[in-house]
Amino acid sequence: MKKILAFAGSNSKKSINKQLVTLAAEKVKNATFEIADLNEYPLPIFSLEIEAEGFPKSALEFNELLSNYDGFVVSLAEHNGSYSAVFKNIFDWVSRIDRTVFKDKPILLMATSPGGRGGMSVLETAARTFPHMGATVVATFSLPNFYDNFKEGEIVNNELKLALNTAIIEFEKAI
Numbered sequence: 001m002k003k004i005l006a007f008a009g010s011n012s013k014k015s016i017n018k019q020l021v022t023l024a025a026e027k028v029k030n031a032t033f034e035i036a037d038l039n040e041y042p043l044p045i046f047s048l049e050i051e052a053e054g055f056p057k058s059a060l061e062f063n064e065l066l067s068n069y070d071g072f073v074v075s076l077a078e079h080n081g082s083y084s085a086v087f088k089n090i091f092d093w094v095s096r097i098d099r100t101v102f103k104d105k106p107i108l109l110m111a112t113s114p115g116g117r118g119g120m121s122v123l124e125t126a127a128r129t130f131p132h133m134g135a136t137v138v139a140t141f142s143l144p145n146f147y148d149n150f151k152e153g154e155i156v157n158n159e160l161k162l163a164l165n166t167a168i169i170e171f172e173k174a175i
Contacts, residue, residue, distance in 0.1 A: 100134025
């Protein structure tokens with residue numbers, strides 16, 4: 001059975017992206033999953049001076065965590081049209097340990113937001129840049145208007161539910 005790691009690119013305790021990534025991971029067939037929380041990997045803001053002193057323990061641990069899975073389900077928070085600071089920082093650190101952050105494995109890449117674009121700006125950026133970080137982006141999914149379209153742990157809009165299920169099927173084929 002395949003093992004997947006799912007996480008939100010957010011440090012919010014009530015992350016809507018964590019809710020979405022959990023739903024998606026639960027739906028992947030023939031795989032076990034773990035949900036990682038970026039709050040469990042505290043890191044100083046990346047700098048060459050700190051790197052020269054050695055890699056922080058949390059960066060080494062997160063890099064090792066990524067090595068232990070067959071694929072990833074990631075939902076990115078969008079802050080001012082880009083990655084959240086916590087996500088950008090952990091991946092700056094990990095990319096210095098191993099340039100192929102995602103270890104050349106498949107990824108289902110998602111985003112959601114309360115707004116009508118559903119994190120599309122960060123999703124588009126990640127879809128372009130993640131392949132340079134060792135990700136095989138096999139499918140993407142955006143959930144707009146989170147609070148209207150996600151209720152009691154499920155997507156309530158049938159068109160969006162179908163789009164997520166289609167993305168999950170593509171991911172299942174790749175792992």
